[in-house]
Amino acid sequence: MILHRRRLLTATAGLAGTALLGGCDRFAGTDAGRRTLRTGEDANLYVQRLLMSDTTLAREFPESMISPWFKPNGSIDPPDTAYKALAANNFADFKLKVDGLVNTPLSLSLADLRGLPSRTQITRHDCVEGWSCIGKWSGVPLAEVVKRAGLKPQARYAVLHCADTLEYASADGAWLRPTNPSAVREAHATHVRLAAAGDWGGSPTGTQNGDANDDASEGRRAIRYYESIDLFDVFNPQTILAYDLNGKSLPVSNGAPLRLRVERQLGYKNAKYVTRVEMVSTLGGIGEGKGGYWEDRGYEWYAGI
Numbered sequence: 532m533i534l535h536r537r538r539l540l541t542a543t544a545g546l547a548g549t550a551l552l553g554g555c556d557r558f559a560g561t562d563a564g565r566r567t568l569r570t571g572e573d574a575n576l577y578v579q580r581l582l583m584s585d586t587t588l589a590r591e592f593p594e595s596m597i598s599p600w601f602k603p604n605g606s607i608d609p610p611d612t613a614y615k616a617l618a619a620n621n622f623a624d625f626k627l628k629v630d631g632l633v634n635t636p637l638s639l640s641l642a643d644l645r646g647l648p649s650r651t652q653i654t655r656h657d658c659v660e661g662w663s664c665i666g667k668w669s670g671v672p673l674a675e676v677v678k679r680a681g682l683k684p685q686a687r688y689a690v691l692h693c694a695d696t697l698e699y700a701s702a703d704g705a706w707l708r709p710t711n712p713s714a715v716r717e718a719h720a721t722h723v724r725l726a727a728a729g730d731w732g733g734s735p736t737g738t739q740n741g742d743a744n745d746d747a748s749e750g751r752r753a754i755r756y757y758e759s760i761d762l763f764d765v766f767n768p769q770t771i772l773a774y775d776l777n778g779k780s781l782p783v784s785n786g787a788p789l790r791l792r793v794e795r796q797l798g799y800k801n802a803k804y805v806t807r808v809e810m811v812s813t814l815g816g817i818g819e820g821k822g823g824y825w826e827d828r829g830y831e832w833y834a835g836i
């Protein structure tokens with residue numbers, strides 16, 4: 532199915548290719564050569580992605596360049612009760628769900644995932660805040676997982692659902708979030724704990740230290756981290772669900788037991804604490820429809836490095 536679709540799309544790109552190449556940079560080349568675009572639904576983005584090789588790899592580094600410490604960022608200790616229970620048992624009961632537009636939904640334990648083909652890569656992680664770390668990641672290529680589930684032809688994106696709650700929506704549906712744009716940056720840098728209460732569009736109803744028990748409890752709904760990538764990134768060989776960092780099981784602070792590595796994109800695309808891969812045809816209806824937690828708050832969906 533995929534191959535058939537690809538051939539079709541390649542033909543389209545060939546027709547449009549030369550005319551569009553010139554416009555590509557102007558359209559997409561924002562700051563310092565980064566390729567960023569607002570939304571994955573954009574038709575121009577679709578063409579741009581067709582013109583990029585499916586298998587462009589990010590630079591890989593020698594062991595000698597591995598950072599002595601891989602700085603954790605964003606969620607570093609998910610407050611969610613379900614997550615804490617899994618962590619307490621060393622993730623023995625962890626299951627990755629693979630569902631949505633697939634022929635065979637899967638539920639895979641860590642042992643299952645470690646039994647699939649693996650890939651190890653030493654790459655540089657670039658956070659939008661301006662810091663980088665080099666780490667050695669091992670995991671299962673997302674393509675291997677998705678191939679086993681079998682994609683339905685309408686599938687265009689993988690949505691990575693995560694275990695960690697970052698904020699809450701109040702019962703009346705109002706979003707509790709910074710109204711001051713600089714607070715979004717601050718929240719990214721310091722996590723929501725340090726966003727002043729007044730910067731959020733309502734009184735805070737939860738704290739990072741509290742329990743995030745349920746999706747709906749005490750008149751609030753947990754908003755968890757999520758991300759999405761398109762099929763080009765799904766099938767890129769460097770796109771892996773990583774379970775090891777520098778030869779050891781992923782620490783909780785870096786996303787245990789499983790996190791996405793999508794090496795040609797910025798840090799926030801690299802979802803930690805992944806519990807579910809949902810294949811979808813459109814990003815609408817998930818979160819606020821922009822394809823990720825930070826995208827819903829104004830960040831670019833395609834965060835190319």
Ligand SMILES: Nc1nc2c(c(=O)[nH]1)N[C@H]1C(S)=C(S)[C@@H](COP(=O)(O)O)O[C@H]1N2
Pocket residue numbers: 601602603604605606657658659693694695756757784785786798799800801802803804
């Ligand atoms: N689930 C989840 N994934 C996440 C985040 C997060 O807060 N929650 N933060 C993102 C950001 S902004 C960065 S830079 C990286 C940090 O990964 P690290 O903690 O391994 O450095 O994770 C990304 N993935």
Ligand SMILES: [Mo]
Pocket residue numbers: 604657658659660798799
């Ligand atoms: Mo980041």
